[in-house]
Amino acid sequence: MHPGNGAEGPLTPGLVFEMLQAHQRTAALKAAIDLDLFRAVGEGPGDVASIARHCKCSERGIRILCDFLTITEVLVKEDGRYRHSPTSAAFLDPRSPMSLASIAQFLSNPANREPYDHLAEIVRTGRTTLAGDGSVEPENPIWVQFAETMAPMMAPMAGPLGATVLEGRTGPMRVLDIAAGHGLFGIEIAKQNPQAQVTGLDWAPVLRVALDNAQKAGVQERYDMIPGSAFEVDFKGPYDAVLLTNFLHHFDQPTCVALLKKVHAALKAGGRVATLEFVPNEDRVSPRMAASFSMTMLASTPAGDAYTLSELTAMYTAAGFSNITAHPIPMSPHTIVLGSA
Amino acid sequence: MHPGNGAEGPLTPGLVFEMLQAHQRTAALKAAIDLDLFRAVGEGPGDVASIARHCKCSERGIRILCDFLTITEVLVKEDGRYRHSPTSAAFLDPRSPMSLASIAQFLSNPANREPYDHLAEIVRTGRTTLAGDGSVEPENPIWVQFAETMAPMMAPMAGPLGATVLEGRTGPMRVLDIAAGHGLFGIEIAKQNPQAQVTGLDWAPVLRVALDNAQKAGVQERYDMIPGSAFEVDFKGPYDAVLLTNFLHHFDQPTCVALLKKVHAALKAGGRVATLEFVPNEDRVSPRMAASFSMTMLASTPAGDAYTLSELTAMYTAAGFSNITAHPIPMSPHTIVLGSA
Numbered sequence: 094m095h096p097g098n099g100a101e102g103p104l105t106p107g108l109v110f111e112m113l114q115a116h117q118r119t120a121a122l123k124a125a126i127d128l129d130l131f132r133a134v135g136e137g138p139g140d141v142a143s144i145a146r147h148c149k150c151s152e153r154g155i156r157i158l159c160d161f162l163t164i165t166e167v168l169v170k171e172d173g174r175y176r177h178s179p180t181s182a183a184f185l186d187p188r189s190p191m192s193l194a195s196i197a198q199f200l201s202n203p204a205n206r207e208p209y210d211h212l213a214e215i216v217r218t219g220r221t222t223l224a225g226d227g228s229v230e231p232e233n234p235i236w237v238q239f240a241e242t243m244a245p246m247m248a249p250m251a252g253p254l255g256a257t258v259l260e261g262r263t264g265p266m267r268v269l270d271i272a273a274g275h276g277l278f279g280i281e282i283a284k285q286n287p288q289a290q291v292t293g294l295d296w297a298p299v300l301r302v303a304l305d306n307a308q309k310a311g312v313q314e315r316y317d318m319i320p321g322s323a324f325e326v327d328f329k330g331p332y333d334a335v336l337l338t339n340f341l342h343h344f345d346q347p348t349c350v351a352l353l354k355k356v357h358a359a360l361k362a363g364g365r366v367a368t369l370e371f372v373p374n375e376d377r378v379s380p381r382m383a384a385s386f387s388m389t390m391l392a393s394t395p396a397g398d399a400y401t402l403s404e405l406t407a408m409y410t411a412a413g414f415s416n417i418t419a420h421p422i423p424m425s426p427h428t429i430v431l432g433s434a
Numbered sequence: 435m436h437p438g439n440g441a442e443g444p445l446t447p448g449l450v451f452e453m454l455q456a457h458q459r460t461a462a463l464k465a466a467i468d469l470d471l472f473r474a475v476g477e478g479p480g481d482v483a484s485i486a487r488h489c490k491c492s493e494r495g496i497r498i499l500c501d502f503l504t505i506t507e508v509l510v511k512e513d514g515r516y517r518h519s520p521t522s523a524a525f526l527d528p529r530s531p532m533s534l535a536s537i538a539q540f541l542s543n544p545a546n547r548e549p550y551d552h553l554a555e556i557v558r559t560g561r562t563t564l565a566g567d568g569s570v571e572p573e574n575p576i577w578v579q580f581a582e583t584m585a586p587m588m589a590p591m592a593g594p595l596g597a598t599v600l601e602g603r604t605g606p607m608r609v610l611d612i613a614a615g616h617g618l619f620g621i622e623i624a625k626q627n628p629q630a631q632v633t634g635l636d637w638a639p640v641l642r643v644a645l646d647n648a649q650k651a652g653v654q655e656r657y658d659m660i661p662g663s664a665f666e667v668d669f670k671g672p673y674d675a676v677l678l679t680n681f682l683h684h685f686d687q688p689t690c691v692a693l694l695k696k697v698h699a700a701l702k703a704g705g706r707v708a709t710l711e712f713v714p715n716e717d718r719v720s721p722r723m724a725a726s727f728s729m730t731m732l733a734s735t736p737a738g739d740a741y742t743l744s745e746l747t748a749m750y751t752a753a754g755f756s757n758i759t760a761h762p763i764p765m766s767p768h769t770i771v772l773g774s775a
Contacts, residue, residue, distance in 0.1 A: 103765060104520050104521065104524055105765050105766075106521075106524075106525045106532075106534050106587070107723065108507065108508065108521050109463070109508075109521065109525045109526065109534050109537075110534075110537075110587075110723065111723075112459045112460060112462075112463045112506065112508070113460055113463060113464070113537065113538055113541045113542070114460070114541065114726070114730075115456040115457065115458075115459035115460045116456065116457040116459075116460040116461075116547070116550060117456075117550060117726070117729055117730075117733075118453045118456035118457075119453060119454055119455070119456045119457040119550075120457075120550035120551070120553040121453075121553065121729065122450070122453045122454060123454070123553070123554075124553035124554040124556075124557055127554040128554050128557060128558070148557075148558075149558065150557050150558045150560075151557065151558065151559055151560025151561075152560070153560040153561075153732065153737070153739075154556060154557030154558060154559070154560045154732060155557060156718075157557075157728045157729055157731075157732040157739075158553075158557050158729075158732075160718045160719050160725060160728060161726060161728070161729045163719040164719050164720075164722055164725050164726055165453065166449065167449065167450075167453070170717065170718075170719050179445050180445065180447070180449050180450065183445055183447075184447045184450045185450065191447075193447050193450050193451075196450075196451075196454065197454055200454045200455065201454070206457065209457055209458060209460075209461035210461070212461040212462065212464070212465035212499075213464075213465040213468040213469050215465075215495060216465055216469060216489075216491050216492065216495030216496060216498075216499050217469070217489075217490065217491045217492065217495060218492055218495070219491075219492025219493070219494040219495045220492075220494075246447070246451075376511065377497075377501045377511075378501050378504040378505050378511050379505075381505055382448065382451065382452075384501060384505050385455070385458070385502060385505055387498045387501060387502070388458055388462065388498055388499075388502045389455075389458075390498075391494065391495060391498040391499070392458075396494070398494075398498075424444060424446050425446075
């Protein structure tokens with residue numbers, strides 16, 4: 094999507110034009126998901142008339158939308174018919190077990206989208222234009238939606254996270270999952286270690302989603318819950334491990350250090366904390382997906398950020414942790430950072 | 435911006451995630467233009483504190499915005515400082531004669547952006563959700579803004595268009611510029627042929643912009659105007675040439691044919707019509723920019739489209755034109771299509 098402007102090409106305004114129209118890409122993918130277009134493409138035969146019938150849409154609209162999705166490399170067009178690309182077959186057809194269609198609901202939630210209509214003001218003031226503390230406002234209902242819809246995006250990370258935290262450790266242990274959300278990370282620990290007792294901590298309405306998932310996984314007998322704010326509730330330690338997934342990035346560094354100290358105090362000696370984070374390189378502009386996440390934090394929080402490993406290490410150290418190690422998860426923008434109490 | 439999913443890479447959901455967040459790219463570029471960030475980067479020294487001072491912004495906001503613009507390859511970051519890429523130096527620094535910053539105002543006009551919030555409904559019904567006929571509603575004020583802000587995008591096309599239409603022809607001639615907008619195309623004819631008399635046709639408030647530009651070019655003595663709708667006014671022919679730039683794509687084919695017949699009737703025998711259009715290949719999915727333009731027409735008009743050369747040829751032929759030839763403009767998404775009356 095960067096026409097021209099490569100070292101190899103002549104100078105053209107293609108990149109500028111493409112960026113000013115990039116919002117069309119988001120709208121097109123969201124519309125296609127909402128219209129059940131990817132099921133229609135998967136079922137075939139893939140001509141405009143059949144897809145339009147399935148989606149109860151105009152042929153003009155379907156033709157132009159499918160052409161646009163072909164241009165953006167989501168679909169493949171051949172002899173006037175559309176079929177899945179490997180990407181759409183795996184991640185967009187609702188019949189696929191890896192379907193990510195539900196994450197569009199969270200990412201296009203007005204609470205997540207609206208700040209971008211005021212981005213200049215956000216850059217000016219340095220904080221979200223959302224009311225209160227934005228996405229980290231207490232009891233913000235978006236986290237129920239996150240728990241309900243973003244699980245498919247996070248599920249592939251659960252296995253590697255569980256293995257990294259446990260490192261083959263068996264036997265009785267207690268694990269606290271802070272900001273549990275969908276609960277998948279703590280549940281994975283319970284699955285990998287049949288003697289692990291897991292405590293999920295999150296807002297009460299969110300924990301209902303985690304409990305549902307614990308029941309589906311058959312580990313609800315070993316799944317306890319602490320409803321409330323991680324900054325306010327008693328953690329009820331001591332624990333062998335504390336998971337702190339996709340959470341630190343919402344807050345400024347002093348807030349993170351204070352929370353990490355509270356985590357440290359809730360761990361047994363030698364117990365470990367494990368964060369799952371978007372960790373950009375020290376240049377803050379690579380890798381692309383992890384580094385881009387700072388923009389999401391600028392738009393939606395008062396002071397959050399995608400922290401570099403040196404920043405996370407400094408915070409861990411300030412909170413009393415040692416043996417700090419980073420474990421990037423292959424094929425994902427996430428990194429696990431471990432520390433020992 | 436397509437992480438993974440190339441033939442060479444493993445299958446990842448990077449493309450899905452990137453598309454669902456692509457609206458961030460539009461918001462970031464628009465915010466940077468609005469905050470005068472590209473002037474600050476051009477003037478240097480390019481550290482966060484200096485840029486924040488110039489833009490009267492928070493350092494957190496500027497750092498994250500500049501990093502995001504580096505990730506999207508608009509800026510370059512080196513040793514913690516930001517500097518122009520060739521693209522931003524040429525097309526985004528307001529000090530550059532090629533600056534396109536003003537086109538962001540048109541492209542982000544709510545009338546252009548809002549339909550994308552209802553794209554599923556638009557695909558369903560096959561027409562814009564904008565009131566009336568959307569962007570082609572009579573006297574729509576967006577065309578004044580188009581004339582005022584999109585000229586830098588269109589200016590590079592004027593020279594090639596003028597040369598293609600004139601083919602070295604000199605001497606007295608009359609040229610009608612339908613939907614003149616900024617007027618640059620007709621004005622270019624007047625510049626290339628000092629004996630050409632040009633008539634601009636557009637809504638009266640738009641023609642004020644064209645007249646301003648004719649005066650700046652010193653050709654106002656040879657610039658007449660017909661205010662009103664191209665479908666309703668008397669063209670006051672006969673003409674040697676009629677320009678029909680960026681216009682046919684707003685309408686369905688029968689409407690285009692009717693207009694082309696009216697153009698044909700206003701031309702001298704052997705006179706030529708010249709359209710400037712986004713002309714996708716017959717597959718409708720390449721080249722990228724021209725083919726993508728159908729989406730803009732879906733969102734903003736009742737029945738417009740980016741027409742292929744075979745469709746344009748059929749319309750020209752139905753209106754009585756012959757000798758139909760296509761002339762793609764190098765380094766641009768536009769094609770000139772000529773026909774003879």
